[in-house]
Amino acid sequence: MAQYMKIPPKAIVHAFPxxxxxxxxxxxxxxxxxxxxxERAEVGLGDVVVVSGCGAIGLGIVAAARLRGPSRLVAVDLNDDRLEVARECGADVVLNPKKDDVVETVRSMTSGYGCDVYMEASGAPSSVEQGLQCCRKAANFLEFSVFTAPTTVDWTVIGDTKELNIKGGHCSGDRGYATAIDMLRRGLLPTDKIVSHSLGLGDVVEGIDMVLDGKKSIKVTVDPQLE
Structure with missing residues (x-):
């Protein structure tokens, strides 16, 4: 939030249109x-993909996965408003675990096999267990969220039962920024709904509370120029 930034000489600088x-x-x-x-999850053409968690990262995952040509793209979240935004990001099916049996729905749409890719972006331990059940044998499971406590699962499912490919994801990688800017330029996401609130410096605490609550906001920004 400073007026100036010092950029190292070897930094990669991206220009915005x-x-x-x-x-x-x-x-x-x-x-x-x-x-x-x-990219880490290696989403492929024709895959059945499940994205669990529709916050700012999860919704971006939905939009980016859509570009890979999945046959079915499923978004999962406990908030119906976020699920509606997920539809605008490209989700074919939206499921709320409070109302829907996610595992059974995914299995029924795949003739009982399960999804090819499961991407966990909620940070909820139950979402991890749900993902292991949703996955078919030899599926890719991506963990991209941050947890507030350790999560315990049955590793027999990962190894002996399904031979799953477990991958971790963090930050933006080598090409993330350029691709993200191009997606924004092309209007592939409802950015006005994802960046749901912009507050002034005097409302920082209110913004933090909104993020922690998570019911009425997705991405909250602070603009020093706002009063």
Missing amino acids: NSLHVQEMVYTEPLSCSVHGV
Whole structure:
């Protein structure tokens, strides 16, 4: 939030097209992480893909996965408003675990086999267990979220039962920023709904509370120019 930045001489600097508004630009870093996550998960043409967690990262994952040509793209979240945004990001099916049996739905749409790729972006231990059940044998499981406590699962499912490919994801990778900027330029996401709130410096605490609550906001930004 400073007026100036010192940029190292070897830093990679990306230019934004003039068509993008600052409220779109601020979503570049989270979206670049999402792009990297999809690359790590190796989403392929015709795959059945499940994305669990529709926050700023998860919604970006949905949009980036859509570009890979999955046959079915499923978004999972406990918040129906976020699921509606996920539809706009490219999800074919949206499921709320409070109302829907996610595992049974995924299995029924895949003739009982399960999904090819499961990407966990919620940080909920139950989402990890849900993912292990959703996956078919030899599926790719990507863990991209941050947890507040250790998560315990049956590793027999990962090894002996399904031979799953478990991958971790973090930050934006090598090409994330360039791809994210191009996605924003092409208008592939409803950025105005993902960057849901912009507050002034005097409302920082309110913004933090909104993020912690997570019911009425997705991505909250602070703009020092706002009063």
